Amino acid sequence: MIRRPMDKRTFLSHFHTVREGLLLTLAIVCVIAIGTFGYAALEGWSLFDSLYMTVITLSTVGFSETHVLSEPGRWFTIFLIFVGVGVVMVVLTSAANKILERELRWIWRGGHMRDKIQSTSEHTIFCGFGRLAQVAINDLHEARQDIVVIDQNEESIRDAEERGILGVIGDATQDSILIEAGIQRASRLVSLLPKDADNLYVILAARELNPNLFTITRAEYAAGEKRLKQAGANRIVSPYRVGGQKIADGLLRPHVMDFLELAASGTQGDLFIEEIFVPHASPLCGKTLQETDLRAQTDIIIAAIISPEGETHFNPTGSSKIIGGSTLIALGKKSDFHGIEMLILPESTS
Template sequence: MGYLTSYCVRFAYFLEASARYHRAKEFCRMVLEHQHSKLKFYFDIFMVVLVVISVLFLLYEVKHPDGHPFLDAFVQFSLVIFIIEYLLRFWIYSDSHKLFLERYEYAINNNLPFSLRQTLFTIVKKKVEYILSPMAIIDLLAILPSYRPLRFLRIFLLFRIFKLFRYARSMKTFTAIITEKKFELFTLAIFASFVIFTGSSAIYIFETHQNPKINTLFDALYWAIVTMGTVGYGDIVPVTTEGMVVAMILIILGIATIAFLTSIIVSSFQNKLIELKESRLFSEIEKLENYIVICGYGRVGEVVAKMLHEDGYKLVIIDNDDEKIKLAQQRGLIGIVADASKSRILGELGVGQRASQIICATNSDELNVFITLTARSLSKQIIIIARVIKNTHKKKYFLAGANYAFSADETIGLMGALYITQPISYVALDEMVTENTGVVFDMLPIHEHAYFVDKALETLELQEKHLILFGILRKESEPSFQFNPSPSFVLQTHDILIVMGRKHHINVLRKMNEKGSMR
């Protein structure tokens, strides 16, 4: 092994073992690329403002070449920021040391000769891949207008405006539209080019010696483009009969081309409008913490959402039915039209990260079980509550990872039996939990960092807070439900308190638990 190869291997292992290096690179990725990062949100706003102001200043310099000290300083500042951003994106695009070590260790483990030249070529090829990407080219060209000695490079000033496509989701969507319809647009461009070339050639042949305003092929090309675009400046007008016929044909073909182009763009925008709206909704969801995702806004989902919304819970509704989501949005809820069984959708909704619970309330056991499986694969800690359609499927929910599974029909049957066998008790419970009295049953989950962890029940002073403890759910214990536990009962992480009382008293207890202090 040569000296240079040995040095490169040691340096690659040094980078791999450096925690500071990995933290720095991860921080840069979070700021520049992570869609759910607040740092990226603030960075994007800063860059949009910087790009707009720098473009305005550079436009000001066109008429005022002498400039101003403050203007010059700002232009240099923006230049430094753009260069730093370009270099950081170049750095985080790939992990060169990991690629180096993969090839080195593969060669060592398989007793093969290690080629430093081929490895470096692969690393450079990966970086060149970034340099030649469209957004990287725009970033590079956006830097060039700042070099004062090269005045002709000011033409690249427009590329600073194109940088805005990197920081705005709506602009990214527009770019996606162009990309998706590139075949149709390319076909239309070929047709338009053929028509323009034919029209300019014809007008050049017919008008050159008859029309003093058409002396070169460029004049004919200019006229053909203006005519086909139906602009009609009137600076060049055909004077021969043949030229007039060419003009009429170009106008008709121009209208047809513009109509075709408009139909392509409009149809694409119609398909993307829902995505644009969802993009804004996902941006709102990214700002939420500790919220509940309700899958399905049918009879059960609607009732559950109504009660939780009235109790002040943050909710996100997801359903395939556009009409149901519109109804949820009219009631002040965040609603997404999507398939809740898809892992990508649940991941974008924050399941496994910011969402604390998910309720599967669709009208299908198969769909509810699949949503449960998907949610559990994304997070081991999230609380999953599932609606059971047929009681014979209840066991499948727990096998899929549900924390709780309930059957609306079974609950209604139990309530009916209670009314027949114990009508007085039923009436008393019904009166207590209706909105007339304001008394409700509610759950208080004990999270990992909650104040009530490792605290005895007597320290909560529930009676002084006008609350009654009905029981505690502890899944790992037998039995899982502790009815009327003793005052010395010690709370643990993931316990759920079932309390009864007025809403504002329960909310006070919940805030104390979340804030981590008894006040």
């Protein structure tokens, strides 16, 4: 499982828990060692007999003495019972409190999480929290997108919530679980379950519960990809096909691959590809690219224009007209995009 580096607060919490556990364990070991060497010194017993006597004394099981105790040995046993049993009880009580505290916190967080999900809208639902989902979720979370994860594994949901991501424990193929995740208020759903049949059911249920939902799913086989498309999935990802294509492209066109990955990730800040939606009330509507003068004002390059119908026009000329509802595919430095909203959005919202 891919894990993000934990923050300072989480690290300190884990550190204190581990330290407390080590100290309690060390206390028990010390008591057993004191008892073992104490009996060996006072009674002259072997280390095994001394250890056995120490363990049955601390466990209070009531077995008979290993050998007849001398008076100093009996006084030592009294001391061991008061001190040793006290330490053992403290350790057991502390362990029980930790378990109870964790479960109570989990129950409280479950109710708190449901309340937060109920107040969340326009979020993205992820069905499944495997490796593929975690990579996508990490990027979306860094972009401050609201996310709700559905997974049957309780530990996976705990891990998601430690990252600040909302989670629901359950089977994503159940309508009630999708509703609990707020599917009727969500804007996107990503189904990354291992089986194509499960993903197909999730897409069908999602279409019924929220017809306007944008859906992405994975497909293991070509037949499953066809069925998922028929079910209404907007995007279908085949991990093996995509991975194979990337390997082939890396061998045949390595520089092109480096360029596209650099532009898509924008991690180095020198190059960035972004899509810019043009609302119908935008001041750019009805103007040509030359009239908008975007290149001079922002230093970005418009690589393509996607019409509201989904048609893509690559390398548009200066006479290409921008219409409302279209999407601009822009290329430039990340800093060049900072002022683009001022030019794209209507004056009342910019």
